[in-house]
Amino acid sequence: MGIQGLLPLLKSIMVPIHVKELEGCSVAVDTYSWLHKGALSCSTQLCKGLPTSRHIEYCMHRVNLLRHYGVKPVLVFDGGLLPMKIEQENKRARTRKENLVRAIEHESNGNSAAAYECYQKAVDISPSIAHELIQVLRKENVLYVVAPYEADAQMTFLSVSKQVDAVITEDSDLIPFGCHRIIFKMDKYGQGVEFQNSRLQQNKDISFVGFTNEMFLEMCIFSGCDYQQSLPGMGLKRAHALITKFKSYDKVIKHLRYSTMSVPPLYEESFKKAIFDFQASTCL
The missing domain is CATH 1.10.150.20 (5' to 3' exonuclease, C-terminal subdomain)
Structure with missing residues (x-):
C-alpha cells in the first residue's frame, strides 16, 4: 500500500510531532489503517469469527488520545472499490485465503507461533467490522465519513478544501494525492512525524x-x-x-x-x- 520508498526519500523534510501541537485542529483519520493495526492483536479471533473488541478498543484509544489533547478527529472510512483496484483487491483476497489455510495447518500441527503470524496476514477488515466501529463512534459523538470510494481521495478533499487541518495515516499515497499536512507513524502516546507539502522544495536526498x-x-x-x-x-x-x-x-x-x-x-x-x-x- 502506498508509494514504495517514498517516505525514506523525504526523510529530510519529515519533522517529529506530538498531537498536542494540533490542539484546536480538526484532523481526518485513515480509519482502516487503525483497524488493520488494531486487528493484529486479535487476528486469530477475527479469522475464526470469535467475539473480540480489541481492534475497536485500539481505535477508540487513539480517538480519545486526540480528544484529550483538544484535537477534533474525523474518521474516514473506505467506501466502494474503484474499478482499477479490483484486480489488486482480488489478489489480496487470494493471499488472505492462502494465509488462512496455512494458519489452520500450523495450528493443527501445534505450531502456534507460525499460526499466529499467518492469522495476522489472513485477517480481513470487513464492512461489518467497520460498522461495528461506526456504532461506537455514534455513541461517543465522534464525527465520521464513509467515502464514496477511496478514503485517500476523501481525506485529500477534506484537506484541500480546508475542512480539516491535517490527516493521520500510514499511507504514502496521500502525498501524491496532494494532502497539505500529514501525520505518519502516530503511536499510542501521540508521537509521530509530520509531512507538509510546502516543504517539498527543501528536500535534500x-x-x-x-x-x-x-x-x-x-x-x-x-x-x-x-x-x-x-x-x-x-x-x-x-x-x-x-x-x-x-x-x-x-x-x-x-x-x-x-x-x-x-x-x-x-x-x-x-x-x-x-x-x-x-x-x-x-x-x-
Whole structure:
C-alpha cells in the first residue's frame, strides 16, 4: 500500500510531532489503517469469527488520545472499490485465503507461533467490522465519513478544501494525492512525524525544485502505485530523473519506447487512468 520508498526519500523534510501541537485542529483519520493495526492483536479471533473488541478498543484509544489533547478527529472510512483496484483487491483476497489455510495447518500441527503470524496476514477488515466501529463512534459523538470510494481521495478533499487541518495515516499515497499536512507513524502516546507539502522544495536526498504537483504525481505513478504497476527497473529515483529531464509523462513514455525498455501497448492509457483516479475521485 502506498508509494514504495517514498517516505525514506523525504526523510529530510519529515519533522517529529506530538498531537498536542494540533490542539484546536480538526484532523481526518485513515480509519482502516487503525483497524488493520488494531486487528493484529486479535487476528486469530477475527479469522475464526470469535467475539473480540480489541481492534475497536485500539481505535477508540487513539480517538480519545486526540480528544484529550483538544484535537477534533474525523474518521474516514473506505467506501466502494474503484474499478482499477479490483484486480489488486482480488489478489489480496487470494493471499488472505492462502494465509488462512496455512494458519489452520500450523495450528493443527501445534505450531502456534507460525499460526499466529499467518492469522495476522489472513485477517480481513470487513464492512461489518467497520460498522461495528461506526456504532461506537455514534455513541461517543465522534464525527465520521464513509467515502464514496477511496478514503485517500476523501481525506485529500477534506484537506484541500480546508475542512480539516491535517490527516493521520500510514499511507504514502496521500502525498501524491496532494494532502497539505500529514501525520505518519502516530503511536499510542501521540508521537509521530509530520509531512507538509510546502516543504517539498527543501528536500535534500533528491531535489524537487521546479517540480509541479503534476510532475510529482507522475513520478510516483511511474515508480508504481495501487493504480499502476511500474515498468521493470523503474523505481522512484529513475522516475525522478526522467520527469526532471522530460517534464511530463507522455514525453517520458515516448523516450522509453525509443530506448531499450519494453513498454506495453496499453501502458500510456492505463497511466492516464491512474492520473484520473488520483485527481478526480468522487468525494462527499
